[in-house]
Amino acid sequence: MDKWLKSPWTLRVVALVFAVLLYAYVSAESDVNNRAGEVPITSSDETNTVEAPVSIRIDDSKYVVSGVPEYVSMQLVGPASDVTAAIQQKNYEAYVDLTDLDSGTHTVKLHYENVSDNLQVYMQPASVEVTIQEKASQQFNVNVGYTNEDQMASGFQVDSSSVEPKTVSIVSTQEVIDQIASVRAYVDLTDVKADIDSKEAPVKVYDAQGNELSVNVQPETVEVSVQVSNPSKTVPVEVKTKGKAPDDVSVASLSPDTKEVTIYAPQDTLDGIDSISTEEIDLSKISKNQTVDADLALPDNVRSASEDQVSVDIELDETSETTIENVPITIENLPDGLKAAFSDPQNEEIDVTVSGAQTEIEGLSADDITAVIDAGGLEEGEQTVPIDVTGPQNTELTPSQEEATITLQSAAGNNDDEANTNDETNTDTNTNTETQTQ
Structure with missing residues (x-):
């Protein structure tokens, strides 16, 4: 036996057998690759490639599938008449059969149907990786x-x-x-x-x-x-200015040709708007009676207005000056539980010098001027606070004093003092009555 195995002819025969087997294997693999890629076509065959829709065969009431392409490339090879008929009828379809598979990820082959038996079919891709999951449903608002x-x-x-x-x-x-x-x-x-x-x-x-x-x-x-x-509101137009007219003249009047405009905005925005003002007109550039155009300054959230611009007639007049005496000072916004009094009663009134167009200041009285102290946020005790003076439009106001000293004290404490005073008065009255009786 050993002699036979060592024989050179034996080794040659074994080598030849292995060579034949290896050649057969390689040839088989090559044939498979040819069928998956380039299709062998005879001289009488016709070939055409179409896009075929892919259907899924599964119980779709229980499962959701992902990974399946909507279309695949399908190559039809065979007699020209059959290829042409298939393309015209468009009955061909590809599908994946998942009926016997459970939830999870699987690699499955693509199949086809409704294609003539006379045709060979080659699909790309030939297989796909799919994921099968159980279906769930839920109601949403x-x-x-x-x-x-x-x-x-x-x-x-x-x-x-x-x-x-x-x-x-x-x-x-x-x-x-x-x-x-x-x-x-x-x-x-x-x-x-x-x-x-x-x-x-x-x-x-x-x-x-x-x-x-x-x-x-x-x-x-x-x-x-x-x-x-379309919420809207009609509001008056106010003319805003900046700067001062030349020294020898003052503004007698500012009259917009449109007195009111309708504005459009959300209702909560409209509720907080009482008027619409113009962009500021620079009075330093006004030296004579004239009409200027002024854009309206729309507040935030106002979408539009019936007018974008108004014309303002400006009239000038010779500057004049007068002093309004004994303008009363009013204290506003007192904190709860406090009352206020002027430290010096003589400071309850002030004089105000008014400068402006002669036609504007003629006939002015103390009723046309307001002097106000804002007590909001003040605490108990003596306070020196500014006086805010306002008057007719287009006038310059100069008060005789810009501040006043007031004293804030508890209103309840004053009531107690008044009650004690009343008790003392009643006691004195009773004593006098008893003396007279005796």
Whole structure:
């Protein structure tokens, strides 16, 4: 036996056998690769590549599948008439059969159907990796969202909205459902100036980062109704100025050609607006009677006004000066529980020198001037506080004093003092009565 194994002819025969086996294996692999890539075509065959839709065979009431492409490339090879008929009829379809698989990730082959037996079919890809997960569903409330809200018709705003149905059912995997942060139906408000009644809108689902999630929504659309309004308010126009007219003249009047304007804004903004002012007119540039155009200064959140600009008639007059005597000083905004008195009763009134156009200051009296001390935030004790003096428009006011000293004390303490005084008076009265009786 050993002699036979050591024979050179024996080794040559064994080597030849292994060489044949290796050649057969390599040839088989090459043939497989040729079928997966380049398709062998005879001279009489025709080839054409189409995009075939891929269906999924599984119990879709229980499972959700991911990883399956929507289309695959399908190469049809065979007689020209059969290839042409297949392309024209478009009955071909690819599918993956997952009916016998459990939840998890699997690599599965792609199959085809509705293709003539005369044709060879080569698909790319030939297999795909799919993930099967159990299906979950949950009800979610639908909220209304808006796009282009800043492009609504001038002055309009959204008052309220409603959606029908109010909830939708979302079907996906539990992992995806747990990511859902909002469910919205969006309405475009571009140029909207009337209520929107039952407009169909698609339902969109988003995670916490605002990314749209791909889920099954039932129903896919809802009916959205939006109520809009155009809140407005008519207010007077005030003319604002800065600087001073030349020394020898003063402003006698500032008269806008439009006395009132209508403004459009949210109702809570309108509630806090009593007038609209112009941009400041620089009086230092006014040397004669003239008319100037002034833009309106719209407060924050006011969307628009019936007028953007007004014309202001400016009249000048010779500067004059007069002194208004004995203008009473009023103390306002006293803190609760305190009362105030002037440390020097003579300071309860002041004189005010008024400078302005002669026509404006003629006939002025103390009733036309106000002098106010704001006691808000003051504490008990003696305080020196500023006096705020106001008067007719377009005048310059100079008070005889800019501050006053007042004393704040507890109102309850004063009441006690008054009560004690009354008790002492009653006691004295009773004593005198007893003496007279004796």
